[in-house]
Structure formats: structure tokens, C-alpha cells
Amino acid sequence: MAFSGWPEEALDFYDGLAADNTKTYWTEHRAIYDEKILRPMADLAEELAEEFGEPKLFRPYRDVRFSRDKTPYKTHIGAVIGGTGYIQLSAEGLAAGAGMWQLSPEQLARYRTAVAHDITGPELERIAAEIEKAGLSVHGHGVLKSAPRGYPPDHPRIGLLRYKGLTTWREWPVEPWLETASAKDRLIDFLRTSLPLVAWLNEKVGR
Numbered sequence: 001m002a003f004s005g006w007p008e009e010a011l012d013f014y015d016g017l018a019a020d021n022t023k024t025y026w027t028e029h030r031a032i033y034d035e036k037i038l039r040p041m042a043d044l045a046e047e048l049a050e051e052f053g054e055p056k057l058f059r060p061y062r063d064v065r066f067s068r069d070k071t072p073y074k075t076h077i078g079a080v081i082g083g084t085g086y087i088q089l090s091a092e093g094l095a096a097g098a099g100m101w102q103l104s105p106e107q108l109a110r111y112r113t114a115v116a117h118d119i120t121g122p123e124l125e126r127i128a129a130e131i132e133k134a135g136l137s138v139h140g141h142g143v144l145k146s147a148p149r150g151y152p153p154d155h156p157r158i159g160l161l162r163y164k165g166l167t168t169w170r171e172w173p174v175e176p177w178l179e180t181a182s183a184k185d186r187l188i189d190f191l192r193t194s195l196p197l198v199a200w201l202n203e204k205v206g207r
Contacts, residue, residue: 100205120204
């Protein structure tokens with residue numbers, strides 16, 4: 001089926017799950033999840049895959065093995081698109097990200113080398129500035145409190161050097177368009193706007 005948005009029942013489902021995160025609630029409302037949340041997300045991911053790459057939908061169950069919070073279900077649905085894009089629906093609305101959330105030690109070393117370089121570092125700064133000018137946020141993740149080893153604390157790009165991951169991000173609150181196919185248009189625009197950052201990371205950092 002073609003993606004046509006998420007109906008109001010999808011948001012109501014997550015409101016209810018936030019209030020009653022139990023197997024009983026999940027079992028009683030599973031049909032709503034399958035039909036009003038999971039199916040639209042699968043349709044959307046399949047359509048986005050044509051331009052942005054293979055999708056992967058996350059399971060709705062939380063990994064509680066090492067968490068004090070033992071609630072069993074996620075209060076959102078998420079999907080990865082093409083390995084570097086991410087979309088998420090919750091009762092708060094729609095959100096999307098793109099980039100590399102957590103870099104391996106090898107990737108992190110390549111990232112810092114590229115950021116410190118006199119050509120590729122300023123290139124990343126320009127890309128991030130253009131993306132933010134378009135209304136998206138550029139976030140660093142796992143930020144160090146001080147300069148990474150081997151780099152001076154007064155480096156002109158010390159902020160970028162302290163990151164252990166780098167992504168774009170945008171959130172949209174609940175509005176009527178969320179129940180229509182135009183939700184896909186906003187995500188396409190987001191992912192296209194994020195492409196220069198994704199391309200820089202793929203080229204300079206790699207897999």
C-alpha cells in the first residue's frame with residue numbers, strides 16, 4: 001500500500017502506552033499498532049528506500065537487561081534508512097536524523113584527522129552552517145569535556161573535534177499533515193538537505 005500518513009489512533013496508542021506500559025495494554029491494542037503504526041512506517045520506509053537506501057525497522061521491545069527502567073515497550077517506532085538516515089514517530093510527533101551517531105575507534109580517528117585538516121575541516125564547517133541555515137540542527141554526540149588526546153584545546157575546530165558522533169536532526173510537533181502522505185515530503189526534504197553531511201562522513205570517515 002502507498003504511504004498515506006499516520007491516523008490519530010497511532011498517537012492515541014502511544015499516549016495510552018506511556019500511561020500503561022504493560023503487556024496487557026500491548027496485547028489489547030496490538031491490532032492498532034500493527035495496522036495504524038507499523039504498516040504505515042513499513043510503507044513509508046519502502047518508498048524512501050527507492051532514493052535513500054535499504055530500510056530497517058526497529059522492534060518495539062526495549063532491551064531492559066542493563067536498565068533500571070524495566071518497562072517493556074518503546075513509546076515510539078523508529079526506522080533506519082540507508083544506514084545513515086533515521087525516522088521516528090511518537091505521541092509528540094515526527095522526528096528525523098541523518099549521519100553517524102556513534103563512531104567506532106577507527107572511525108573516530110579518521111573523523112578527527114579530517115576535522116583537523118586545513119581543507120576537509122573547514123569544508124565540514126561550511127556544510128554544517130548551510131544545513132543549519134536550512135532549519136536543521138547539527139548535533140555532536142558523546143561530547144568530550146576537554147580536547148581529545150593529541151589535539152590542542154585552542155584548535156579552531158575544537159568543538160567538532162570533541163564529538164564522538166555527528167548527525168543532523170529535526171522534530172515536527174503533531175499537526176494535521178501527519179495524517180497525510182505529505183509527511184513523506186518533509187522527510188524527503190530533510191534527508192536531501194542532510195546529504196552533504198552524510199557524504200562528507202561517508203568519504204572521510206567510512207564504514
